[in-house]
Amino acid sequence: xxxxxxxxxLAITLQLAxxxxxxxxxxxxxxxxxxxxxxxxxxxxxxxxxxLPLVLPPTVLGFYxxxxxxxxxxxxxxxxxxxxxxxxxxxxxxxxxxVIYSLPFVVQPLQDAFxxxxxxxxxxxxxxxxxxxxxxxxxxxxxxxxxxxxAGVLGFAHTLxxxxxxxxxxxxxxxxxxxxxxxxxxHVETLEYxxxxxxxxxxxxxxxxxxxxxxxxxxxxxxxxx
Numbered sequence: 046x047x048x049x050x051x052x053x054x055l056a057i058t059l060q061l062a063x064x065x066x067x068x069x070x071x072x073x074x075x076x077x078x079x080x081x082x083x084x085x086x087x088x089x090x091x092x093x094x095x096x097l098p099l100v101l102p103p104t105v106l107g108f109y110x111x112x113x114x115x116x117x118x119x120x121x122x123x124x125x126x127x128x129x130x131x132x133x134x135x136x137x138x139x140x141x142x143x144v145i146y147s148l149p150f151v152v153q154p155l156q157d158a159f160x161x162x163x164x165x166x167x168x169x170x171x172x173x174x175x176x177x178x179x180x181x182x183x184x185x186x187x188x189x190x191x192x193x194x195x196a197g198v199l200g201f202a203h204t205l206x207x208x209x210x211x212x213x214x215x216x217x218x219x220x221x222x223x224x225x226x227x228x229x230x231x232h233v234e235t236l237e238y239x240x241x242x243x244x245x246x247x248x249x250x251x252x253x254x255x256x257x258x259x260x261x262x263x264x265x266x267x268x269x270x271x
Contacts, residue, residue, distance in 0.1 A: 051244060053220055054228040061136070061211075061224060062204040065143035069151040069200045070193070072144070077155035096149045106146060107213025114138050114214060132214075139215045139222055146210045150199040158192020159185070191263045198259045202252050 047055065076095070080088060098106060114132035115121045120141075121131035132138035166188060170180045186193075208226040215222030217231065225244055232241035 047243065047247075048240075050219060050223075051225075051228055051240065054223050054225050054244075055247065057136070057220075057222070058205060058224040058226075061139055061143060062201045065140055065147060065204045066151070066197055066200040068140065068144050069147060070197060073148065073151040073155055073196065077152045078159055080152070081156045081159035095152050098146050099149050103146065103207070103209025104213060107142065107210040110138075110142050110145065110210070111214045114141070134214070134216045134218060134222060136215075136221055139211055139224075142210045142214045143204045143207060146207060147200045147203045150203045151196040154192045154196040154199065155189065158189040158195075162188045191266050194262045195259050198255045202255045205248060205252065 076091075080092060080095070111133055112118050113120045116125065116131045116133075118131075118133075121133060124131055132141060162185065166184050167180055170184045175183065206226055207224070208230065211222070211224055212227055212230075215224075215227075217223050217227050225248055229241050229244045229248075232238070232244065
């Protein structure tokens with residue numbers, strides 16, 4: 046059974062994943078829409094920047110985020126100037142790091158969904174008198190639903206397993222920044238393989254269940270389409 050410290054790490058992990066995913070869906074939607082529709086010469090550079098966390102080692106990203114969030118970094122100095130605390134080694138810092146690290150897992154599925162939609166359905170709705178917001182709610186969101194499901198689940202699942210970034214910018218503070226991946230590392234270091242197996246099994250089953258839900262939801266959506 047999970048002890049209180051492991052349950053606490055599980056709760057922090059789920060809270061981090063849920064909050065990061067919500068932020069990513071809000072911020073990722075306009076970015077993905079712009080990338081799917083624009084013809085700007087800046088598009089390749091923005092695409093590469095969004096995808097950078099896919100190839101950049103997590104410790105490298107975590108290191109630069111730690112520098113930025115520390116007391117002498119731009120984000121840390123800004124927080125200090127407005128009367129707050131530096132973001133390094135805080136839950137808020139973990140959220141920022143998770144959003145950046147999981148950005149491509151949310152933006153790319155949304156971008157693909159918006160690109161496959163094409164302009165035809167929007168033009169048809171416009172000819173029927175639908176306004177911009179009405180077109181978004183009645184055309185874009187229903188057609189992009191599989192993309193949103195995939196983006197949400199992948200963003201959530203990817204955040205669950207973060208290690209390098211969260212360890213660099215959050216450390217290992219019980220009740221604040223100690224997440225499941227860090228707890229597993231701690232158990233392995235102290236040769237507590239039974240507890241490491243248990244926590245790893247929790248992450249394995251949760252990740253599998255999330256991916257299974259994505260495939261089933263997308264399969265059901267394809268069967269429902271004419």
